[in-house]
Structure formats: structure tokens, C-alpha cells
Amino acid sequence: MKVIHTGDIHLDSKLSANLPKDKAKERRDEILKAFVSLVSYAKENGVSKILIAGDLFDTRNTSALARNTFKNLLINNPDISFYYLRGNHDENTAIDVLDDKPDNLYLFNDSWTGYSLDKEDKVMLYGVELNGSNTENVTSIFSPDPSKINIVMLHGQDTETVCVEKAETINVRAFKNKGINYLALGHVHAYKSWELDAMGKACYCGCLEGRGFDETGEHGFVVLDIDEEKGTVTDTFVPFAKRHLFEVNVDVSMCDGTLSMIEEVKKTVKKENITSNDLVKIVLTGKVDVDFEKDTDFIRHTLEGDYYFVKVYDKTEIYVDPKDYMLDKSLKGEFVRQVLSSDEISDEEKGEVIKFGLNALMGGKTTL
Numbered sequence: 001m002k003v004i005h006t007g008d009i010h011l012d013s014k015l016s017a018n019l020p021k022d023k024a025k026e027r028r029d030e031i032l033k034a035f036v037s038l039v040s041y042a043k044e045n046g047v048s049k050i051l052i053a054g055d056l057f058d059t060r061n062t063s064a065l066a067r068n069t070f071k072n073l074l075i076n077n078p079d080i081s082f083y084y085l086r087g088n089h090d091e092n093t094a095i096d097v098l099d100d101k102p103d104n105l106y107l108f109n110d111s112w113t114g115y116s117l118d119k120e121d122k123v124m125l126y127g128v129e130l131n132g133s134n135t136e137n138v139t140s141i142f143s144p145d146p147s148k149i150n151i152v153m154l155h156g157q158d159t160e161t162v163c164v165e166k167a168e169t170i171n172v173r174a175f176k177n178k179g180i181n182y183l184a185l186g187h188v189h190a191y192k193s194w195e196l197d198a199m200g201k202a203c204y205c206g207c208l209e210g211r212g213f214d215e216t217g218e219h220g221f222v223v224l225d226i227d228e229e230k231g232t233v234t235d236t237f238v239p240f241a242k243r244h245l246f247e248v249n250v251d252v253s254m255c256d257g258t259l260s261m262i263e264e265v266k267k268t269v270k271k272e273n274i275t276s277n278d279l280v281k282i283v284l285t286g287k288v289d290v291d292f293e294k295d296t297d298f299i300r301h302t303l304e305g306d307y308y309f310v311k312v313y314d315k316t317e318i319y320v321d322p323k324d325y326m327l328d329k330s331l332k333g334e335f336v337r338q339v340l341s342s343d344e345i346s347d348e349e350k351g352e353v354i355k356f357g358l359n360a361l362m363g364g365k366t367t368l
């Protein structure tokens with residue numbers, strides 16, 4: 001039996017943090033298309049069950065397009081069973097399809113629910129939707145039949161992976177030695193798989209498509225090949241994302257202006273395996289002179305034809321050599337010396353303050 005483990009699809013994500021309106025809409029459509037393609041993959045590859053480990057939708061306000069697409073995928077694929085465990089982003093979105101819930105949609109609630117995945121009851125799927133009050137004792141009361149193949153689905157943050165977003169915590173260690181063959185987890189958006197104990201594995205399937213630059217790397221889903229006779233579960237990650245996100249640091253300390261920065265950026269970016277379908281965030285780093293000429297818009301405009309989306313983020317620091325101003329008796333010298341010796345301005349801010357101050361003293365235009 002073949003089973004897909006997916007999750008964190010976040011249909012209808014706004015995606016407006018980086019992308020302009022038209023591209024955000026295009027990416028939203030691509031994420032929905034990725035889910036449609038996943039179901040086609042299941043059909044073409046003899047996968048009869050799809051486990052959705054939470055966060056199918058991004059917010060409570062889902063579009064009619066996303067809701068209807070999900071519902072029609074269920075109706076049009078009666079031979080595939082969908083097991084949908086709601087995550088912290090799903091809220092009541094599943095209820096939209098519940099009025100006339102298709103027979104092949106299986107849901108979970110805040111106490112343990114078990115489904116038999118095969119006719120002989122050899123393969124079991126268990127899941128519980130975690131919330132503030134049940135998280136503590138769900139593990140202690142859980143004891144599956146060790147003679148069966150046991151898959152457990154949960155959505156939450158394992159105690160060993162750092163994640164910024166708030167979610168229910170899963171003490172993965174407490175699931176050790178309980179006869180679990182595969183712990184299908186959702187919430188962490190990067191694929192991660194590790195040994196749960198001597199017999200089982202734990203795995204975050206990650207999201208289908210990266211959305212922001214905190215979701216770089218490969219994305220896809222996991223296919224479980226379950227041998228009911230031998231009692232084994234083999235898990236394989238299937239890369240599936242149409243586009244990838246890259247964050248590339250470029251040290252421009254040795255550059256002498258915008259044009260040479262572009263050369264340096266191109267040289268650095270070339271070392272990565274980035275295609276024209278991808279989204280790239282260039283982070284300029286290093287130390288540059290006060291009067292260094294740089295135009296990040298020009299860098300972006302030069303590169304943007306080569307990729308789906310380019311963002312240039314300037315993290316360079318301004319280098320000021322106090323020796324250059326030590327003997328300078330002018331107002332400029334006095335200003336630089338005062339800023340450098342100030343306890344009220346942080347070292348990181350000093351460069352910027354000097355840059356704007358000198359610019360103003362020299363009669364240049366200053367935009368804060």
C-alpha cells in the first residue's frame with residue numbers, strides 16, 4: 001500500500017510580504033496547482049491514501065476557488081482516501097466542506113481517533129488535533145497495538161526543532177517505544193526525517209512550495225510504501241516544488257561601486273544551482289566607505305530578467321577610519337570624532353549616523 005504524507009500547504013497564503021500583487025496571485029495559484037498535481041501523482045502512482053498533517057489552508061478566510069478545488073478533488077477521486085488533521089492555521093476551514101462531507105474525507109478531533117487503512121486491519125492511522133488543554137496527556141494515554149503497523153499523525157512543534165511560530169508542542173521522545181512505525185508530523189515547513197526509536201521514524205514532510213525566504217531549500221512530500229505482510233514502512237521524500245527560494249550573501253567589501261557589485265553578485269550567484277524559475281534574495285554584506293556609491297535598485301533591475309523574482313537587501317556596514325578624521329579641524333572632523341566616541345549610539349548605527357551627517361554637511365540630499 002502506498003500513502004502520501006503531506007501538510008503545511010497553506011492554500012490562500014497572502015504572499016504579499018515580498019511579492020508584488022500579480023506575482024503573489026500567481027504564486028497562490030501555483031500552490032493550489034501543486035496540491036492538484038499531488039493528487040494526480042497519487043492517482044498515477046497507485047497511492048490510495050493521502051495524509052494531510054495540518055495547515056491545508058492558511059487562514060480562516062479561504063477563497064471559493066481553494067475550497068471548491070479541495071472539495072472537487074475529493075469528489076473526483078473516490079478511490080483515494082484523504083485523512084485531514086487540522087493544524088493551527090486551519091481553524092474551522094474544514095467545516096466548509098463538512099455540510100456534505102464526501103465519504104473519502106476522514107477527519108480528526110481533540111481526542112485520539114484511529115482509522116484502519118486496510119481491510120484486514122493490519123495498518124492503523126491515529127491522530128489527534130492538539131490544543132492547549134490536551135497536549136499534556138495525549139502521549140500518556142496513547143498505546144497502540146504493537147502487532148499492527150502504526151502510523152501516527154500530529155501537527156505541532158517538536159521540542160528539538162527551533163521554529164518562530166507559536167504552536168502546540170509535541171514531546172517526540174514520549175512517543176518512543178510505543179510501537180509506532182511512522183510519526184507523520186506537520187508544522188515545520190522544511191523536510192526533516194529522523195529515527196524515532198529502533199523500529200520507527202519521525203518526519204516533517206515540509207510544505208509543497210516555499211513561500212518566503214525563510215523557506216529556502218527543496219520542498220515536496222513523502223511517499224510511504226507499506227508492506228502489510230512484512231510489517232515494514234519505507235519512506236521516500238519526493239521533491240515536487242516548481243520554484244525554489246535562495247538567499248545569497250555577497251560580500252562587497254572589495255567593490256568600488258554599483259557596477260562592480262553587480263559583477264560580484266553575478267559571480268557569487270553562479271556558484272548556486274539557481275534557475276530562471278527561482279526567487280532570489282541577494283544580501284549585500286561587508287564594509288564599505290562612507291562615500292561608497294551603491295544603488296540597490298539598479299542591481300535589482302539588472303538581475304531581475306534572469307529570475308522569477310529578485311530582491312536586494314543591503315546589510316553592508318559603513319567603514320570609518322578614525323585616523324582619517326583625527327587631525328581634521330573642520331566641522332566634519334569634529335562631527336565624526338563626536339559620533340565615534342559617543343556611548344549613546346551603538347557601533348552598528350555609528351556608520352549610518354556618520355554617513356547621513358557628512359552628507360548633510362557637504363550639502364547633499366539626505367533621506368531618512
Ligand SMILES: [Mn+2]
Nearest residue numbers: 008055089187
Ligand atoms: Mn504550517
